[in-house]
Amino acid sequence: TGKCVLAGNWTNDLGSNMTIIMNSKCNFSGSYSTAVSETPEKIEKSPLRGSQNYRNLTQPVFGFTVNWTFTDSVTVFTGQCFVDETGKEVLKTMWLLRSHADSIKDDWTATRVGTNVFTRQP
Numbered sequence: 001t002g003k004c005v006l007a008g009n010w011t012n013d014l015g016s017n018m019t020i021i022m023n024s025k026c027n028f029s030g031s032y033s034t035a036v037s038e039t040p041e042k043i044e045k046s047p048l049r050g051s052q053n054y055r056n057l058t059q060p061v062f063g064f065t066v067n068w069t070f071t072d073s074v075t076v077f078t079g080q081c082f083v084d085e086t087g088k089e090v091l092k093t094m095w096l097l098r099s100h101a102d103s104i105k106d107d108w109t110a111t112r113v114g115t116n117v118f119t120r121q122p
Protein backbone atom coordinates (compact mmCIF):
# COMPACT_ATOMS: atom_id res chain seq x y z
CA THR A 1 0.00 0.00 0.00
CA GLY A 2 1.14 3.52 -0.78
CA LYS A 3 1.87 6.37 1.60
CA CYS A 4 -1.02 8.53 2.81
CA VAL A 5 0.06 12.17 3.41
CA LEU A 6 -2.08 14.57 5.50
CA ALA A 7 -0.70 17.79 3.96
CA GLY A 8 -2.91 19.53 1.42
CA ASN A 9 -6.60 20.11 0.70
CA TRP A 10 -9.42 17.78 1.77
CA THR A 11 -13.22 17.75 1.46
CA ASN A 12 -15.67 15.64 3.46
CA ASP A 13 -19.09 13.97 3.06
CA LEU A 14 -20.80 17.13 4.35
CA GLY A 15 -19.04 19.32 1.79
CA SER A 16 -16.73 20.90 4.34
CA ASN A 17 -13.17 21.72 3.26
CA MET A 18 -9.87 21.82 5.12
CA THR A 19 -6.26 22.66 4.38
CA ILE A 20 -3.44 20.99 6.34
CA ILE A 21 0.14 22.29 6.55
CA MET A 22 2.76 20.02 8.15
CA ASN A 23 4.86 22.15 10.57
CA SER A 24 7.19 19.25 11.49
CA LYS A 25 7.34 15.46 10.97
CA CYS A 26 4.29 14.98 13.18
CA ASN A 27 2.64 18.33 13.97
CA PHE A 28 0.35 20.30 11.70
CA SER A 29 -1.89 23.33 11.49
CA GLY A 30 -4.36 24.64 8.98
CA SER A 31 -7.86 25.93 8.42
CA TYR A 32 -11.34 24.41 8.30
CA SER A 33 -14.36 25.69 6.40
CA THR A 34 -17.46 23.87 7.61
CA ALA A 35 -20.38 23.49 5.19
CA VAL A 36 -22.82 23.11 8.10
CA SER A 37 -23.41 24.70 11.50
CA GLU A 38 -26.16 24.67 14.11
CA THR A 39 -25.78 28.28 15.07
CA PRO A 40 -27.25 31.45 13.51
CA GLU A 41 -23.81 33.08 13.32
CA LYS A 42 -22.26 33.43 9.88
CA ILE A 43 -19.81 30.55 9.25
CA GLU A 44 -16.14 31.60 9.18
CA LYS A 45 -12.99 29.69 8.26
CA SER A 46 -11.50 28.48 11.56
CA PRO A 47 -8.02 27.35 12.62
CA LEU A 48 -7.05 23.73 13.26
CA ARG A 49 -4.01 22.24 14.99
CA GLY A 50 -3.08 18.61 15.40
CA SER A 51 -0.57 15.78 15.33
CA GLN A 52 0.04 12.50 13.55
CA ASN A 53 1.74 9.62 15.31
CA TYR A 54 5.52 9.11 15.10
CA ARG A 55 5.48 5.36 14.53
CA ASN A 56 3.74 4.83 11.22
CA LEU A 57 4.12 7.49 8.59
CA THR A 58 2.69 5.40 5.76
CA GLN A 59 -0.95 5.30 6.98
CA PRO A 60 -0.72 7.56 10.06
CA VAL A 61 -3.25 7.93 12.86
CA PHE A 62 -3.91 11.54 13.82
CA GLY A 63 -5.97 13.95 15.84
CA PHE A 64 -6.78 17.63 15.51
CA THR A 65 -8.82 20.37 17.11
CA VAL A 66 -10.87 22.97 15.25
CA ASN A 67 -11.36 26.09 17.38
CA TRP A 68 -14.48 27.67 15.83
CA THR A 69 -14.08 31.43 15.55
CA PHE A 70 -17.76 32.19 14.90
CA THR A 71 -19.42 30.33 17.77
CA ASP A 72 -18.56 29.15 21.28
CA SER A 73 -17.56 25.55 20.52
CA VAL A 74 -14.67 23.30 19.56
CA THR A 75 -14.49 20.06 17.60
CA VAL A 76 -11.84 17.36 18.05
CA PHE A 77 -11.38 14.95 15.13
CA THR A 78 -9.43 11.69 15.37
CA GLY A 79 -8.81 9.03 12.72
CA GLN A 80 -6.45 7.47 10.20
CA CYS A 81 -5.16 8.31 6.74
CA PHE A 82 -5.59 5.33 4.38
CA VAL A 83 -4.74 4.56 0.78
CA ASP A 84 -7.73 2.64 -0.60
CA GLU A 85 -7.66 -0.19 -3.15
CA THR A 86 -7.83 2.30 -6.02
CA GLY A 87 -4.80 4.16 -4.64
CA LYS A 88 -6.94 7.10 -3.41
CA GLU A 89 -6.12 8.74 -0.06
CA VAL A 90 -9.02 8.71 2.44
CA LEU A 91 -9.27 10.10 5.99
CA LYS A 92 -11.62 8.06 8.15
CA THR A 93 -12.52 10.17 11.20
CA MET A 94 -14.76 10.41 14.24
CA TRP A 95 -15.39 13.72 16.00
CA LEU A 96 -16.68 15.22 19.26
CA LEU A 97 -18.27 18.68 19.04
CA ARG A 98 -18.40 20.48 22.39
CA SER A 99 -20.53 23.56 22.61
CA HIS A 100 -20.70 25.98 25.52
CA ALA A 101 -23.22 25.18 28.26
CA ASP A 102 -24.66 28.05 30.35
CA SER A 103 -24.71 25.91 33.47
CA ILE A 104 -23.20 22.65 34.72
CA LYS A 105 -26.78 21.31 34.76
CA ASP A 106 -26.72 21.55 30.95
CA ASP A 107 -23.35 19.79 30.61
CA TRP A 108 -25.03 16.48 29.63
CA THR A 109 -26.37 17.93 26.38
CA ALA A 110 -23.27 19.83 25.28
CA THR A 111 -21.30 17.15 23.40
CA ARG A 112 -22.19 15.72 19.99
CA VAL A 113 -20.45 12.80 18.26
CA GLY A 114 -20.23 11.81 14.61
CA THR A 115 -18.08 10.55 11.75
CA ASN A 116 -16.68 12.15 8.59
CA VAL A 117 -14.78 10.73 5.62
CA PHE A 118 -12.41 13.10 3.82
CA THR A 119 -11.04 12.72 0.27
CA ARG A 120 -8.62 14.86 -1.72
CA GLN A 121 -10.18 18.08 -2.96
CA PRO A 122 -9.49 17.99 -6.68
Ligand SMILES: O=C(CCCC[C@@H]1SC[C@@H]2NC(=O)N[C@@H]21)Nc1ccc([N+](=O)[O-])cc1
Pocket: 012, 014, 016, 034, 035, 036, 037, 038, 039, 068, 071, 072, 073, 075, 095, 097, 099, 100, 114, 116
Ligand atom coordinates in the same frame (compact mmCIF):
# COMPACT_ATOMS: atom_id res chain seq x y z
O1 LIG B 1 -22.06 24.40 14.83
C1 LIG B 1 -21.06 24.66 15.46
C2 LIG B 1 -19.69 24.88 14.80
C3 LIG B 1 -19.54 24.14 13.48
C4 LIG B 1 -19.48 22.63 13.70
C5 LIG B 1 -19.39 21.86 12.41
C6 LIG B 1 -19.36 20.35 12.64
S1 LIG B 1 -17.79 19.76 13.24
C7 LIG B 1 -18.26 18.08 12.88
C8 LIG B 1 -19.03 18.09 11.56
N1 LIG B 1 -18.12 17.97 10.42
C9 LIG B 1 -18.10 19.10 9.71
O2 LIG B 1 -17.42 19.24 8.65
N2 LIG B 1 -18.94 20.04 10.20
C10 LIG B 1 -19.63 19.53 11.36
N3 LIG B 1 -21.05 24.78 16.81
C11 LIG B 1 -22.18 24.65 17.61
C12 LIG B 1 -23.10 23.60 17.46
C13 LIG B 1 -24.22 23.51 18.31
C14 LIG B 1 -24.41 24.48 19.30
N4 LIG B 1 -25.53 24.38 20.17
O3 LIG B 1 -25.69 25.31 21.03
O4 LIG B 1 -26.36 23.45 20.06
C15 LIG B 1 -23.49 25.51 19.46
C16 LIG B 1 -22.37 25.61 18.62
